[in-house]
Amino acid sequence: MTPAPQSTPETIHNRIAMLRVERGITRRELADGLGVHYQTVGYLERGEYSPSLHLALRIARFFDVPIEVIFSLHPFPRMGSEARIRRRAPGRGA
Numbered sequence: 001m002t003p004a005p006q007s008t009p010e011t012i013h014n015r016i017a018m019l020r021v022e023r024g025i026t027r028r029e030l031a032d033g034l035g036v037h038y039q040t041v042g043y044l045e046r047g048e049y050s051p052s053l054h055l056a057l058r059i060a061r062f063f064d065v066p067i068e069v070i071f072s073l074h075p076f077p078r079m080g081s082e083a084r085i086r087r088r089a090p091g092r093g094a
Contacts, residue, residue, distance in 0.1 A: 010050070013072045017045040019063050033062050 020030055020041075027045075031038040034055065043049035044059075051059065060067040 011047065011073070012050040013047065013075050014044065015070050015076060016041070016059065019065070019070065020045075023063070030062070034058055 016030075020027070025033075027041040028038040031041045034041075035058075036055070040049065044051060056067060056071055060070055063070065
């Protein structure tokens with residue numbers, strides 16, 4: 001099993017790429033919708049750049065989700081692991 005990426009005190013984790021791909025949006029389309037350069041979207045997705053609060057709120061508004069769905073101070077669990085945890089929860093039917 002691969003260890004989870006470590007966080008530094010200033011690391012902001014995000015799900016921008018996942019949301020963008022899930023909705024069939026290109027980096028350029030997202031950038032146009034946010035009013036930023038398309039390379040900025042790439043830097044954000046790779047965690048090479050942390051957005052300002054203003055930009056983070058615009059991203060959340062663009063995807064129409066709460067900001068916590070996109071950004072976190074801690075790494076997000078892998079998508080498959082959330083489903084496995086829910087299936088194993090006591091008291092849940094199979």
